[in-house]
Amino acid sequence: MSDDLTALTIKDASRLLRLGTISAADLVAAHVERIERVDPHVKAYLRFTPELWEKQADEADRKIRQGDAPPLAGIPLAVKDVLCVRGVETTAGSQILKGFRPPYTGTAVGRLFEAGAVMLGVTNCDEFAMGSSTENSGYFPTRNPWDLERVPGGSSGGSAAAVAAGEAMIALGTDTGGSIRQPAALCGVVGMKPTYGRVSRYGLIAFASSLDQVGPFARSVDDAAITLALMSGYDPLDATSSDRPGMEVLNNSEGGVKGMRLGVPREYYDVKGIEPGVKAAIDAALFILRREGAEIVDISLPHTDYGLAAYYIIAPAECSSNLARFDGVRYGLSEVDAPNITDEYLQTRRKGFGTEVRRRVMLGTYALSSGYYDAYYLKAQKVRTLIKRDFDDAFKKCDAIVSATSPTVAFPIGAKTQDPLSMYLCDVLTLGGNLAGLPGISVPCGTSEGLPVGLQVLGPQWGESVVLRVARAYEAASEMRAEVASVV
Amino acid sequence: MSSGQDNAPTPSVPRGGAAPGEWGGEWEVVIGVEVHVQPKTLTKMFCGCGVAPLNAPPNTHVCEVCLGLPGVLPVPNRAAVEACLKTALALNCEIPRHTKFDRKNYMYPDLPKGYQISQYDLPMSINGFLEVGTRKVRIRRVHLEEDTGKLIHAGDKLHRAWESFVDLNRAGVPLMEIVSEPDLRSADEARDYAMELRTLLRTIGASEADMEKGQLRAEPNISIRRAGADELGVKTELKNINSFRALHRAILYEVDRQRQVVESGGAVVQETRGWSEAEQRTFSQRSKEFAEDYRYFPEPDLPPLELDRAWVEELRAALPELPSVRRARLLEQLPATHVAIIGADRELADLYETAVARGAPPASTANWIVNEVAPSGKLLSPESLAELMKLMHDGSVTRDQAREAYLEAVETGRTPAEIVAEHGYAQVSDESELRVIAEAVIDANPQAATDYRAGKKQAMQALMADLRKRAPQANPRVASELLLRLLA
Numbered sequence: 001m002s003d004d005l006t007a008l009t010i011k012d013a014s015r016l017l018r019l020g021t022i023s024a025a026d027l028v029a030a031h032v033e034r035i036e037r038v039d040p041h042v043k044a045y046l047r048f049t050p051e052l053w054e055k056q057a058d059e060a061d062r063k064i065r066q067g068d069a070p071p072l073a074g075i076p077l078a079v080k081d082v083l084c085v086r087g088v089e090t091t092a093g094s095q096i097l098k099g100f101r102p103p104y105t106g107t108a109v110g111r112l113f114e115a116g117a118v119m120l121g122v123t124n125c126d127e128f129a130m131g132s133s134t135e136n137s138g139y140f141p142t143r144n145p146w147d148l149e150r151v152p153g154g155s156s157g158g159s160a161a162a163v164a165a166g167e168a169m170i171a172l173g174t175d176t177g178g179s180i181r182q183p184a185a186l187c188g189v190v191g192m193k194p195t196y197g198r199v200s201r202y203g204l205i206a207f208a209s210s211l212d213q214v215g216p217f218a219r220s221v222d223d224a225a226i227t228l229a230l231m232s233g234y235d236p237l238d239a240t241s242s243d244r245p246g247m248e249v250l251n252n253s254e255g256g257v258k259g260m261r262l263g264v265p266r267e268y269y270d271v272k273g274i275e276p277g278v279k280a281a282i283d284a285a286l287f288i289l290r291r292e293g294a295e296i297v298d299i300s301l302p303h304t305d306y307g308l309a310a311y312y313i314i315a316p317a318e319c320s321s322n323l324a325r326f327d328g329v330r331y332g333l334s335e336v337d338a339p340n341i342t343d344e345y346l347q348t349r350r351k352g353f354g355t356e357v358r359r360r361v362m363l364g365t366y367a368l369s370s371g372y373y374d375a376y377y378l379k380a381q382k383v384r385t386l387i388k389r390d391f392d393d394a395f396k397k398c399d400a401i402v403s404a405t406s407p408t409v410a411f412p413i414g415a416k417t418q419d420p421l422s423m424y425l426c427d428v429l430t431l432g433g434n435l436a437g438l439p440g441i442s443v444p445c446g447t448s449e450g451l452p453v454g455l456q457v458l459g460p461q462w463g464e465s466v467v468l469r470v471a472r473a474y475e476a477a478s479e480m481r482a483e484v485a486s487v488v
Numbered sequence: 489m490s491s492g493q494d495n496a497p498t499p500s501v502p503r504g505g506a507a508p509g510e511w512g513g514e515w516e517v518v519i520g521v522e523v524h525v526q527p528k529t530l531t532k533m534f535c536g537c538g539v540a541p542l543n544a545p546p547n548t549h550v551c552e553v554c555l556g557l558p559g560v561l562p563v564p565n566r567a568a569v570e571a572c573l574k575t576a577l578a579l580n581c582e583i584p585r586h587t588k589f590d591r592k593n594y595m596y597p598d599l600p601k602g603y604q605i606s607q608y609d610l611p612m613s614i615n616g617f618l619e620v621g622t623r624k625v626r627i628r629r630v631h632l633e634e635d636t637g638k639l640i641h642a643g644d645k646l647h648r649a650w651e652s653f654v655d656l657n658r659a660g661v662p663l664m665e666i667v668s669e670p671d672l673r674s675a676d677e678a679r680d681y682a683m684e685l686r687t688l689l690r691t692i693g694a695s696e697a698d699m700e701k702g703q704l705r706a707e708p709n710i711s712i713r714r715a716g717a718d719e720l721g722v723k724t725e726l727k728n729i730n731s732f733r734a735l736h737r738a739i740l741y742e743v744d745r746q747r748q749v750v751e752s753g754g755a756v757v758q759e760t761r762g763w764s765e766a767e768q769r770t771f772s773q774r775s776k777e778f779a780e781d782y783r784y785f786p787e788p789d790l791p792p793l794e795l796d797r798a799w800v801e802e803l804r805a806a807l808p809e810l811p812s813v814r815r816a817r818l819l820e821q822l823p824a825t826h827v828a829i830i831g832a833d834r835e836l837a838d839l840y841e842t843a844v845a846r847g848a849p850p851a852s853t854a855n856w857i858v859n860e861v862a863p864s865g866k867l868l869s870p871e872s873l874a875e876l877m878k879l880m881h882d883g884s885v886t887r888d889q890a891r892e893a894y895l896e897a898v899e900t901g902r903t904p905a906e907i908v909a910e911h912g913y914a915q916v917s918d919e920s921e922l923r924v925i926a927e928a929v930i931d932a933n934p935q936a937a938t939d940y941r942a943g944k945k946q947a948m949q950a951l952m953a954d955l956r957k958r959a960p961q962a963n964p965r966v967a968s969e970l971l972l973r974l975l976a
Binding site: 090092236240318323326368373 | 552555556557558559560561562563564591593595597600601602603652654781783784785788789790791
């Protein structure tokens with residue numbers, strides 16, 4: 001029984017809850033049992049929130065009994081360690097924030113709580129969301145539930161692995177260059193990054209403010225869609241959030257791809273380093289989409305090659321400033337025994353930040369320095385404009401763009417940790433969507449060498465419904481519903 | 489060049505000819521002023537915290553946003569933007585269509601985020617001017633930013649302190665920065681400029697601009713050059729100035745210091761110097777050789793501001809009459825010495841003009857405001873002032889009685905007429921009542937009466953003095969006429 005409960009989708013679970021077949025407490029208990037069994041192997045979670053889940057499950061059961069259950073009543077949720085939850089230790093995967101308990105709950109998480117979700121715990125991630133394998137966590141690496149010797153992807157690897165392993169029904173991640181879509185692909189689940197501004201960033205510990213977005217992981221497109229819709233919409237606490245209604249993401253998001261034009265960018269299709277098995281899975285997906293009535297059109301995103309370079313200027317530049325607040329003065333790690341304030345800063349940050357974070361803070365500081373600003377930051381912003389224009393031009397020729405999410409399947413733990421550049425290449429197909437602020441999803445699309453492959457669908461700005469429509473159509477036609485990895 | 493009128497032992501401004509050294513001519517002083525003004529707002533620049541009163545206990549007006557906790561975001565304060573725009577319009581500035589906020593990055597314990605949100609290359613306004621006396625001082629820019637917190641050191645300065653405390657009540661308080669071109673030529677002009685700015689800010693309601701409360705901070709930058717030279721000399725910037733008087737003295741001191749440096753063959757070093765009120769001198773704080781690289785870049789958490797032109801025009805149309813215009817109008821009715829005081833304070837000018845409009849005699853009302861209201865700072869309603877001035881003008885009360893009635897009216901809020909009636913202040917002008925007294929006076933002073941009749945006109949003074957002693961409420965004009973008639 002309990003494993004069945006951890007393989008449900010929101011729709012099925014909600015039906016059982018409303019029928020009274022199961023209670024929210026049962027659903028939580030099944031997940032806790034599952035976690036106890038598999039998480040010692042997967043290590044998706046950094047910490048658990050039993051007080052919250054008890055309270056929230058009680059509340060959900062009460063509301064279900066009263067007949068006014070909100071849409072996510074009783075649905076087990078995992079939250080990436082970069083999203084603040086009041087009173088819950090939130091560390092952005094970093095030692096520097098060890099012990100930090102925010103006195104506020106971020107807007108996206110708060111909206112899911114209001115919708116009845118039950119938080120099980122905080123999931124592991126690369127430190128400050130910087131990485132593509134969750135190996136940069138300041139605590140421990142998370143493992144891919146489909147092969148424990150491999151990475152789950154990153155930076156939201158803990159959330160992706162938790163959903164893939166049946167340790168949560170849905171999870172929240174953040175996507176700055178691909179940090180939701182890439183781990184979703186590597187773990188064989190659905191992961192969606194909304195249009196920049198769709199979901200409030202309030203309560204998200206910033207990595208790169210102009211690129212970060214919060215988004216859902218789920219085991220079906222339906223579940224991802226409803227979760228996204230419920231956390232979307234204007235937030236007076238985030239000046240970059242849009243006033244478009246959140247629920248519009250569901251408008252016309254069903255109905256198939258018949259007559260739709262789907263663009264395949266040749267720069268993505270033939271991207272350097274793409275594995276033959278991944279390419280074959282994408283070819284098969286294109287075949288299915290064509291069979292469903294979509295027109296597949298060849299398009300070009302000519303500045304793709306410069307995207308990675310621009311991204312690795314802009315993101316570190318913003319992070320170098322965003323991370324300046326971690327100085328040991330007010331919260332988190334503090335090396336107060338230093339002889340003076342400068343040494344206190346240096347010692348706190350040297351001890352608290354990991355290698356990759358330090359690398360990016362230094363890169364970003366350099367890129368913004370007087371005398372280098374024009375050559376690096378300004379030029380990168382110009383490239384960003386060109387990349388946006390690439391997408392604008394592309395969407396004149398097609399309704400949505402399809403490609404692989406990641407050029408490779410999950411790689412072995414340790415394979416890329418010594419070579420940051422090869423790790424950065426993991427995001428080559430996803431970061432364009434961040435630079436242009438576009439919505440994108442990764443849905444399971446078969447396997448290569450026994451490991452999950454992800455199909456990425458990108459839409460125009462505010463085009464979540466188009467993205468969801470293509471993803472739903474593919475999911476239905478391919479019958480490739482995300483499965484729960486058995487793990488043990 | 490002007491010298492100050494201060495009687496304190498400050499050094500005199502150099503005068504041509506007297507100085508030794510290679511240059512025997514006049515030195516020209518060149519001053520620009522950077523003024524920080526706290527706009528009148530209920531809340532801080534980017535969060536909902538109230539602006540703390542001056543002596544609020546430390547860290548009582550703070551929230552997660554102004555504390556710079558992880559995951560929080562700034563939201564601009566519309567009232568601060570409005571105050572800045574009003575100021576810019578009153579200073580004849582251009583308001584560009586696009587403006588944005590930038591991050592100024594540096595680490596210091598009073599700066600919770602590790603950066604200050606300010607404006608760099610696209611300020612809210614540019615290219616204005618302010619007329620000060622006969623000089624038109626160009627305004628380079630007026631922009632908006634946030635204040636930092638305050639450090640309290642136990643021991644010495646930050647690097648040597650035994651213990652340091654951080655008070656973040658002021659962190660995030662809005663500030664307008666008003667930057668002048670180096671158009672001022674003396675300490676007098678710089679002080680007058682700052683005072684004129686204060687009058688303007690109060691008139692348009694943009695700020696209370698109280699220097700002692702830190703709502704207006706002036707930081708002059710000063711250089712000297714040979715009279716007639718085109719190039720600017722090396723400048724120093726002065727900080728820690730807490731009053732107009734200190735501004736004046738600090739500039740006098742600094743000009744003299746620079747002259748001595750140059751005349752003894754040295755060179756002025758570009759640096760920031762602090763003004764010590766206790767020692768009445770400036771001292772070196774920070775040399776520009778070690779200037780920080782602030783790594784300015786556009787604030788990604790705040791979208792660029794596209795200022796609504798209709799709103800800007802509405803604000804422009806709603807500006808009250810500016811002090812320079814009002815002063816010109818007052819000069820047509822009043823002497824310059826009175827205008828200097830009444831025209832420098834919107835409340836006094838309003839009081840004057842409204843009271844006169846209610847029938848108060850202009851000359852004595854202006855006189856009253858300058859001599860009674862301005863020194864005491866005790867304002868009463870224009871209606872009451874008009875009533876009081878009329879009572880004094882038609883001889884119903886003496887000036888001393890009017891002063892008592894004025895003070896009591898301010899304190900109790902009652903009308904002068906009520907007070908005068910209640911105290912029996914009203915002068916006795918009734919001839920039949922006064923005749924009895926006048927006759928008694930003549931009887932009691934036969935010698936004086938005889939003297940007067942013999943042509944010694946000054947004998948009347950003795951008679952009047954006795955009359956006033958017997959009847960203090962006697963209307964002097966009526967009483968003396970009566971005496972004259974009785975003695976004729």
